[in-house]
Amino acid sequence: MAKGEGYDTKNGVPQGSVLAPLQFNIYTHDPPATISKKYAYADNLAIMHADKDWLTVEGALSKDMATLGEYLQTWKLKLSATKMVSAVFHFNNKEAKRGLKVNFNNETLPFCSNPKYLGVMLDRSLTYRRHLEPLHKNLTSRVALLRRLAGSGWGAGATTLRTATLALVHSTAEYCAPVWCRSAHTCLIDPTINDTLRIVTGCLHPTPADNLPILSGIQPAELCRRSATLSLGHRAMESGHLLHSALTRPSGAAAQRLKLRHPFVPAAQQLINFSDNIRAVQ
Numbered sequence: 001m002a003k004g005e006g007y008d009t010k011n012g013v014p015q016g017s018v019l020a021p022l023q024f025n026i027y028t029h030d031p032p033a034t035i036s037k038k039y040a041y042a043d044n045l046a047i048m049h050a051d052k053d054w055l056t057v058e059g060a061l062s063k064d065m066a067t068l069g070e071y072l073q074t075w076k077l078k079l080s081a082t083k084m085v086s087a088v089f090h091f092n093n094k095e096a097k098r099g100l101k102v103n104f105n106n107e108t109l110p111f112c113s114n115p116k117y118l119g120v121m122l123d124r125s126l127t128y129r130r131h132l133e134p135l136h137k138n139l140t141s142r143v144a145l146l147r148r149l150a151g152s153g154w155g156a157g158a159t160t161l162r163t164a165t166l167a168l169v170h171s172t173a174e175y176c177a178p179v180w181c182r183s184a185h186t187c188l189i190d191p192t193i194n195d196t197l198r199i200v201t202g203c204l205h206p207t208p209a210d211n212l213p214i215l216s217g218i219q220p221a222e223l224c225r226r227s228a229t230l231s232l233g234h235r236a237m238e239s240g241h242l243l244h245s246a247l248t249r250p251s252g253a254a255a256q257r258l259k260l261r262h263p264f265v266p267a268a269q270q271l272i273n274f275s276d277n278i279r280a281v282q
Contacts, residue, residue: 233268
């Protein structure tokens with residue numbers, strides 16, 4: 001197509017258009033009421049219902065899928081059949097192998113024990129081990145690239161290595177960190193991150209890991225995760241945010257949520273309070 005030449009779109013929005021996300025959000029701004037909670041990001045939609053009874057959950061989700069199906073059909077939208085799955089999250093090991101039976105268009109949706117949503121691999125008890133194990137492998141391959149870049153004969157300088165480390169490793173390692181950073185399995189990726197800092201600084205393996213962030217000028221991984229959690233917590237304090245009601249709920253108030261070992265809300269509240277106290281002192 002020649003420069004400046006226009007074209008007509010019969011359906012959908014232009015791929016890669018700056019206005020496409022806004023246009024899609026406007027078009028889907030009036031979803032129907034459902035029993036389950038709806039969580040949407042761009043064209044990704046998830047519905048969630050919490051209950052102690054399996055049949056109640058299956059019935060609610062099946063009914064809501066029918067409601068959403070009618071809405072999408074009315075507005076000429078189509079669900080991706082290959083990406084629709086059902087999943088369940090709980091701590092009852094006796095029911096570990098039980099799957100949900102959610103019906104849609106007279107068919108049962110495929111059950112996935114480890115669904116991937118917005119790039120994060122989930123597991124039944126939300127330990128995030130299924131996410132962090134592949135992440136460790138991904139980071140290891142990126143560290144190998146950095147080692148080639150830091151070759152002894154022609155290797156790049158510290159500034160180039162630092163920039164490459166932030167772009168290749170830390171950007172990947174910090175993706176969605178507020179979700180999984182309190183998992184015990186973060187120990188899978190921390191040694192790999194320290195390896196990147198040794199490459200940047202040229203330090204040997206015996207160098208204490210606590211000194212590496214100082215020598216490289218890169219924030220420690222744990223501090224980056226806390227910073228990301230604090231940033232998300234501040235955004236969630238704004239009215240209308242997806243997590244606003246959870247973060248501002250009075251302590252002790254009943255909430256029908258999975259009782260995680262290290263949930264986001266208390267961690268974010270603690271960091272926000274600490275941050276506010278520091279500002280008050282200053």
